[in-house]
Amino acid sequence: MPFHQLGLAPTLVQNVLKLGYKTPSPIQSQAIPMVLSGRDLVATAQTGTGKTAAFLLPLLTKLIEKPRGKTGALVLTPTRELANQIETVFREISSGTKLRSALIVGGVPYFAQERALRSGVEFVVATPGRFLDHLGRGTANMSALQMLVLDEADQMFDMGFLPDLKRIIARLPATRQTLLFSATMPPEIARLSKEMLKNPQTTQVGEQGKTVDSVSQTVYPVPAHRKSALLLHMLEQWEKPSVLVFTRTKHGAKKLAGTIFDAGHGVAELHSNRSPTQRTKAMQVFRSGTVPVMVATNIAARGLDVRHITHVVNFDVPGAPEEYVHRIGRTGRAGDTGDSLVLVSPEENSLLNRIERQLGQRLPRKHLDDFDYSVGMSRKDLAPPRDQPSTNGAMITKGGVKKKAYRGQGKRR
Numbered sequence: 001m002p003f004h005q006l007g008l009a010p011t012l013v014q015n016v017l018k019l020g021y022k023t024p025s026p027i028q029s030q031a032i033p034m035v036l037s038g039r040d041l042v043a044t045a046q047t048g049t050g051k052t053a054a055f056l057l058p059l060l061t062k063l064i065e066k067p068r069g070k071t072g073a074l075v076l077t078p079t080r081e082l083a084n085q086i087e088t089v090f091r092e093i094s095s096g097t098k099l100r101s102a103l104i105v106g107g108v109p110y111f112a113q114e115r116a117l118r119s120g121v122e123f124v125v126a127t128p129g130r131f132l133d134h135l136g137r138g139t140a141n142m143s144a145l146q147m148l149v150l151d152e153a154d155q156m157f158d159m160g161f162l163p164d165l166k167r168i169i170a171r172l173p174a175t176r177q178t179l180l181f182s183a184t185m186p187p188e189i190a191r192l193s194k195e196m197l198k199n200p201q202t203t204q205v206g207e208q209g210k211t212v213d214s215v216s217q218t219v220y221p222v223p224a225h226r227k228s229a230l231l232l233h234m235l236e237q238w239e240k241p242s243v244l245v246f247t248r249t250k251h252g253a254k255k256l257a258g259t260i261f262d263a264g265h266g267v268a269e270l271h272s273n274r275s276p277t278q279r280t281k282a283m284q285v286f287r288s289g290t291v292p293v294m295v296a297t298n299i300a301a302r303g304l305d306v307r308h309i310t311h312v313v314n315f316d317v318p319g320a321p322e323e324y325v326h327r328i329g330r331t332g333r334a335g336d337t338g339d340s341l342v343l344v345s346p347e348e349n350s351l352l353n354r355i356e357r358q359l360g361q362r363l364p365r366k367h368l369d370d371f372d373y374s375v376g377m378s379r380k381d382l383a384p385p386r387d388q389p390s391t392n393g394a395m396i397t398k399g400g401v402k403k404k405a406y407r408g409q410g411k412r413r
């Protein structure tokens, strides 16, 4: 069914058509009529399926009809980046409606947020911790709230936000409509939805915990100490790539970003040791294509929507199969194609096996003939430090001869 037959406000339909959305995605076709009907909803949707518009479109259709000057809808989401992204989509979709929004996230001053909340913006998107602070300070008046969206509920749970969520929900009007979106449905989230939602309708798009078909997945077995070199080798070969690299730790992300930079590639770094300004900047330069690589921890794994990502590299094998699914959902979004790579050291084989069991498939292995996997294997003294081929852009080759391998381009942050 086309957008204009779903019962949405005509202005919004015009706006999504302008954005280039031609027909509703499956989650949109299913969720929009359900939300418009007024019932609570639990939606399990694969990442990149268009779920932001699936809740924003019906929610805005309802807000348009309400009196202005009071907050009618609240979206809670786990990270600042996601909150930012949702507000951006809100602005695009609500263009011409005069609905106002506030972005309430941590790490930035309270003042502007307080002013926006006190002015009664109609739409609020927030991360739980900061929003709870505002409720405590009495700056957020939610007495007219009609719609609550819990976005990426499973990640909010993973990040320890469940107690905050429950405290927030306890302070919202009981008569509201609640929508819960989650990529996976762990028992804690199923319980939360039973406790907090009234007789919800459910919808599921894509098989839970499975990956999108448009993403090709390949495993690259490689000794741990050659991973960085292998990644640099690939970066040299890819044409105009936009690469999101995941590491397990913040320290690992920082170190790898340094190595990539030293090899002459522009690179952004996204993890929780970086300030909000640095995180925003990292997203900006990666999103705009100014830098071709972003190294991130799992904080970037969920929900982030950067259309042009060509490759997702799992530099470390994720600890949980669900994390793998989320990570690779960063590419192949909205039907685009993308490549997912897993660099697997022998020590990580058991983690990979768990992921393959969950996916129900064995991922193809690939060996690059033009890459030297064996450097440092026989003569330990020649081996570059773990995870790092060099610090100055030089690479130690098999015969122990140092050779400048990478062009200098891009500037240190």
Ligand code: AMP
Pocket: 020, 021, 022, 023, 024, 025, 028, 047, 048, 049, 050, 051, 052, 053, 303, 304, 305, 307, 333, 334
């Ligand atoms: P989301 O799952 O909400 O993060 O959306 C993933 C991507 O799909 C975003 O880049 C949206 O702009 C895009 N998108 C959402 N709905 C549609 C649609 N109906 N047609 C085409 N693209 C869409």
